[in-house]
Amino acid sequence: MQRVSGFLVLPLVLSLLLCLLPSSSARPAVPALLCGSSNPGRVYMYMGGKSWVPISPVLGYSVLCMVEYRGELYVGTTSEFGMMSGVGRVWKFDGSKWELVGDGLDHNVNALVVYKGKLYAGTSLNGTRVYRYEGGKRWTLVVDYHWYPWGNNWYGVRCMREFKGNLIIGDTFWDLIALWNGKEFYPVQPYETGSCIYDLEEYRGRLFGSATEVVSGSPRTGGTGASCAISTMVRGTYGRWRCSGVNFIWVTSQESLGSGTVKGT
Numbered sequence: 001m002q003r004v005s006g007f008l009v010l011p012l013v014l015s016l017l018l019c020l021l022p023s024s025s026a027r028p029a030v031p032a033l034l035c036g037s038s039n040p041g042r043v044y045m046y047m048g049g050k051s052w053v054p055i056s057p058v059l060g061y062s063v064l065c066m067v068e069y070r071g072e073l074y075v076g077t078t079s080e081f082g083m084m085s086g087v088g089r090v091w092k093f094d095g096s097k098w099e100l101v102g103d104g105l106d107h108n109v110n111a112l113v114v115y116k117g118k119l120y121a122g123t124s125l126n127g128t129r130v131y132r133y134e135g136g137k138r139w140t141l142v143v144d145y146h147w148y149p150w151g152n153n154w155y156g157v158r159c160m161r162e163f164k165g166n167l168i169i170g171d172t173f174w175d176l177i178a179l180w181n182g183k184e185f186y187p188v189q190p191y192e193t194g195s196c197i198y199d200l201e202e203y204r205g206r207l208f209g210s211a212t213e214v215v216s217g218s219p220r221t222g223g224t225g226a227s228c229a230i231s232t233m234v235r236g237t238y239g240r241w242r243c244s245g246v247n248f249i250w251v252t253s254q255e256s257l258g259s260g261t262v263k264g265t
Contacts, residue, residue: 034073036063041077043093056098059091067112069119069133074101076109076121088123090133101137108172111160115167116182124156124172130180143169145178145185154178161200163207170197175211 033046034055041063043056060077067074073093078086088109090102102109106123113120119133120142130143145154155173162168167180173196179186195211202208 034066036066036075038062039081043073043075056091056093059098060089061086064108064110065112067114067119069112069114074112074119076112078108084125088121090121090139102131102133102139103137105131105139106156108156110172111157113160113162113167115160115162120160120167122157122160122169124158126156128154128156128169128171128178128185130157130160130167130169143180143185158196158198159200159209161202161207163200163202168200168207168209170200170209172196177209 035044035046035052036042037044039061040058041060042054042058043063043066044052045055047053056075059075060079061081062078063075064078065076072095075091075093077089077091079089080086084107086107087103088105088107089100090105090109090112092099092101102121105121106126106129108124109121110124111122113122121131121133121139123129123131127146128143129141129145131139132142134140153174154171154176156171157169158172159170160167165181167182169178169180171177175195175197177188177197179188198210200207200209
């Protein structure tokens with residue numbers, strides 16, 4: 001059964017929804033709302049009402065992330081079901097055709113971000129790895145980090161966001177957050193057991209990171225309770241991390257925060 005990322009049925013890893021600004025006559029005259037799906041992985045465009053139309057062939061098992069870069073759409077995918085059975089890939093769409101521009105990028109390309117004018121891909125399950133796009137089908141590994149200083153394993157990148165000149169990275173399995181300044185990788189948030197950092201969002205000059213209260217389907221009574229009821233379908237005591245630019249501060253909340261959404265102050 002096909003699953004659609006977003007507001008309906010959510011897979012384990014959320015795909016991103018974004019408004020894509022057109023840059024050529026081949027694209028709509030207004031911003032387009034795009035949605036990535038799983039089983040199979042396709043990209044859909046919103047046509048209004050309840051209408052969505054596919055604009056891509058099957059790109060793999062799941063579309064995990066999307067970003068616009070230099071007027072073209074880049075999509076991160078995994079090829080198979082199961083976190084460690086797939087191959088991470090990046091596809092490019094120029095408004096008329098799709099092209100595979102990244103292959104063999106570990107198991108999952110969970111995050112794509114434009115940082116200091118360059119495109120970066122974050123992958124998972126071979127440690128925390130970030131690749132910089134060099135054009136064509138060339139990617140350079142710029143971050144390769146496996147172990148947290150206290151001995152807890154980094155499983156990989158779940159989300160990335162530029163904030164105050166740095167690239168903030170959330171882990172895909174633990175409540176771990178790091179900062180990369182283009183040269184050095186700094187873990188900045190203490191280890192607080194499991195889940196993952198689902199999303200990062202800037203709000204009023206601060207950065208918020210969301211995690212989940214549930215680990216492998218079981219409620220967690222301590223540690224980093226958090227925001228993604230939209231992804232876990234479980235309600236509880238939620239909270240969030242707030243970043244001052246260097247350090248993360250735990251901020252509690254009784255509201256659940258959807259991926260990419262900030263409620264309250």
